[in-house]
Amino acid sequence: MKKIGYVSPGKYIQAAGIIEELPEYTRQYGKAAFILMDVFFRDTYSEKLKKEFLQKNAKCILAYFGGENNHKEVERCCFLVKQHGADYVIAFGGGKTLDCGKYIAHLMHLPFISIPTTASTDAPCSALTIVYDGADNERKVIRCAQNPSLVLVDSQIIADAPIRFLRAGIGDALATYFEARANERAGTDNFAGKNCVRTRLSMCIAQTCYETLRRYAVQAVRDAERHQVTQELEYIIEANILLSGLGFENTGCAGAHSVSSGIGAVEACKDILHGEKVAFGTLCQVYLECLGGGLLRELFRFCYELKLPVTLEDLGITEDKEQAAERIAEASFDKFWDSEPMEISVPNIREAILTVDRLGNETKKKVDEKK
Ligand SMILES: [Zn+2]
Incomplete structure (x- = not known):
């Protein structure tokens, strides 16, 4: 039951x-x-x-x-x-x-x-x-x-910790809402206990987490760089620790954390932080779920602005990208792909990783041209 x-x-x-x-x-x-x-x-x-x-x-x-x-x-x-x-x-x-x-x-x-x-x-x-x-x-x-x-x-x-940690926490928190949505659609269990599914409250937490990041993350990072605790930074600390923490445990993991886990199997990525891998994984998940070009574009810009990885090179992979994508896809396959509402195969994941890499490079070019 x-x-x-x-x-x-x-x-x-x-x-x-x-x-x-x-x-x-x-x-x-x-x-x-x-x-x-x-x-x-x-x-x-x-x-x-x-x-x-x-x-x-x-x-x-x-x-x-x-x-x-x-x-x-x-x-x-x-x-x-x-x-x-x-x-x-x-x-x-x-x-x-x-x-x-x-x-x-x-x-x-x-x-x-x-x-x-x-x-x-x-x-x-x-x-x-x-x-x-x-x-x-x-x-x-x-x-x-x-x-x-x-x-x-x-x-x-x-606020006094190295800024890269806060950015990575934003990357980890970014996945929460998308993974919650995938789990909700697939009807999978959460981490609350055997045969447990999401409360309505848990879905609200995941959504609020995402909205908070979109509104306050950029300003909060600027404030933390100056070691200043502002209201925006308080909101983001809450989003990264409480909303993301409650969100993931009560709604479940999906594609983003699967890709993150796969990235962990590649030697060149050994210095990449958990949340940085999850941010890249979120881009792959959203691409695979075909949630719309507008949303995907927004997410790319958001990650790039926050210095979160949007390309394989950002993850430390500079050569043999196809081979690395294959390795990540394979190593991710036994993780949380069952929580996605559609059928996923290793070639799908591999293709998503390489497309995200290409779109990430395009985003960088476009954003940098405007500067
Ligand atoms: Zn995580």
């Missing part, structure tokens, strides 16, 4: 400087916090956080993320959590750090607090985590029992 299903974090708070109030927000989860932090923030936040917790009569145990969410790292952290009797887990950092903290909390049956330091992926709000499990580090997507109890977003930290 099909059910409608919806999941979300327990609470979402976003403001510039909110990190100062962290112990206030986490008090209800217990006296001792285990904080997994990106090494990058060691000098700026370690002592500060310890002091803040002490002032509130609580304690925090700090550990620095080893770089991969694998068996070794998870075991090391679970040991520390047990040793210090932590009541809850906080992860403070990028997508991988959040994924690791989420998994540790899941294994230890503890509440999880997510503090993203970039607005670049859908990791902060979801219950899904990518783990490199076992002795052979096999990549697995695991559904944790709970979404984060709290997502705390300090907009100033996001």
Whole structure:
């Protein structure tokens, strides 16, 4: 039996400087916090956080993320959590750090607090985590029992992060509405649970995500380049983290994330960020779905203006484009193409990738001529 299903974090708070109030927000989860932090923030936040917790009569145990969410790292952290009797887990950092903290909390049956330091992926709000499990580090997507109890977003930290992360987050968020629409038409399940389909609310979230990006993304990126937290930037942080996060988990992935996954199999693209691959994938999906030349043109211009990849060269592929397109198409094929409302084959995907590359080059030419 099909059910409608919806999941979300327990609470979402976003403001510039909110990190100062962290112990206030986490008090209800217990006296001792285990904080997994990106090494990058060691000098700026370690002592500060310890002091803040002490002032509130609580304690925090700090550990620095080893770089991969694998068996070794998870075991090391679970040991520390047990040793210090932590009541809850906080992860403070990028997508991988959040994924690791989420998994540790899941294994230890503890509440999880997510503090993203970039607005670049859908990791902060979801219950899904990518783990490199076992002795052979096999990549697995695991559904944790709970979404984060709290997502705390300090907009100033996001505004101070390298701008490429914000742009990539916009790329990841751009796919949300188109993938939601594909899943809705195909009638496939979302990630809320077995046999669950979209609530009407989830479709509204996906649509609002897209509208927010179209209206505010360009200005928000300009503001973030100057490290200024403006209303436009707040809207885009919300779109990248909350709307895109709720959107993807409650509506499902489709062509855009399939292509992104395929791009991940090409060595030349190894430095391309997740959201950058997804932006290119969105162009391929919209082309394949024949949603109209006007929309496609708009999307090309939008991506180009935001410095998101619109050609294979932007993805780092400079030679053997046909072969690379074939490789991407093949590697994408077992992902989410079932969520598309039409039949898709490897040659279709390959053709879409090469057409997007050609249209991307044409867009660049046209836009640059007008400058
Ligand atoms: Zn994504």
